[in-house]
Amino acid sequence: EAIAYDLDAPFNIDYHDSVGSTNDRARELAGAGHAGVAVVADEQTASRGRLDREWVSPPGGVWLSVVVRPEAPPAHAPAYTLAMAVAVTRACREAGVDARIKWPNDVLVGDDEGDEAEPTERGGRKLCGVLTEMEGEAERVSWLVVGPGLNANIAPEDLPADAGATSLLAERGEPVDRRVIVQRILEEFDALTADLRGAVDAWEEYADTVGRRVRVDTPGGIVEGEAVGIEFPGALVVDTGEEMVRVTAGDCEHLRP
Ligand code: BTN
Numbered sequence: 212e213a214i215a216y217d218l219d220a221p222f223n224i225d226y227h228d229s230v231g232s233t234n235d236r237a238r239e240l241a242g243a244g245h246a247g248v249a250v251v252a253d254e255q256t257a258s259r260g261r262l263d264r265e266w267v268s269p270p271g272g273v274w275l276s277v278v279v280r281p282e283a284p285p286a287h288a289p290a291y292t293l294a295m296a297v298a299v300t301r302a303c304r305e306a307g308v309d310a311r312i313k314w315p316n317d318v319l320v321g322d323d324e325g326d327e328a329e330p331t332e333r334g335g336r337k338l339c340g341v342l343t344e345m346e347g348e349a350e351r352v353s354w355l356v357v358g359p360g361l362n363a364n365i366a367p368e369d370l371p372a373d374a375g376a377t378s379l380l381a382e383r384g385e386p387v388d389r390r391v392i393v394q395r396i397l398e399e400f401d402a403l404t405a406d407l408r409g410a411v412d413a414w415e416e417y418a419d420t421v422g423r424r425v426r427v428d429t430p431g432g433i434v435e436g437e438a439v440g441i442e443f444p445g446a447l448v449v450d451t452g453e454e455m456v457r458v459t460a461g462d463c464e465h466l467r468p
Pocket residue numbers: 231232233234235255257258259260261262264266268273274275276317339340341342358359360361
């Protein structure tokens with residue numbers, strides 16, 4: 212289906228059939244002073260994932276980057292990313308897919324326990340990741356670009372083979388209306404970011420990570436233990452058996468019990 216981007220959403224839509232990266236386009240717009248804009252593309256040719264990883268973006272996805280100019284310090288940026296993961300999770304659930312969140316911001320379907328569809332050792336198949344970028348001073352963010360990539364109407368054969376990825380189409384067996392998905396994501400993100408502490412609480416409601424044994428590869432080394440909760444603006448609290456560690460950055464792996 213064509214994505215008609217004349218949506219009744221709380222952001223102005225900058226739509227592209229094909230673009231290098233919606234995050235790059237959003238950064239340009241942010242640098243030129245725009246705010247309240249959402250860049251959407253049917254296809255990306257140079258999309259980026261977290262930690263400089265590649266991100267596969269064929270036609271049919273929801274490739275989205277939102278520009279916001281919050282009155283907030285850079286330290287609060289993780290809460291915007293969590294809010295986006297919650298917004299995407301809600302939109303996926305409304306589309307009938309049982310989405311949940313792996314810390315910090317991967318939206319997954321399925322889990323380790325009793326899932327017949329051969330979950331990966333990473334704890335579930337990935338529907339969506341979020342790449343957040345920002346510019347700002349120590350006390351105040353100048354702009355934030357929050358970019359979710361949601362595998363929406365991507366056929367199973369077009370998904371990256373090795374990365375445990377899935378799509379809404381693969382899970383439902385029929386395509387979604389991407390206009391509805393984009394609109395719901397933007398509405399939810401707008402509402403959630405009006406109350407960032409509430410957004411972090413909502414994140415915990417959908418978290419697949421909390422209550423599990425995890426191994427987190429952090430810049431300061433490996434942290435392993437039970438994830439017991441999340442703290443504003445986004446730290447994962449891990450009980451190692453010896454101490455409570457607050458992890459603010461890293462790659463999280465769900466361990467089998
Ligand atoms: C991850 O590594 O999990 C994050 C992936 C983020 C991909 C999205 S797609 C829309 C936006 N534009 C990009 O170039 N990247 C993000």
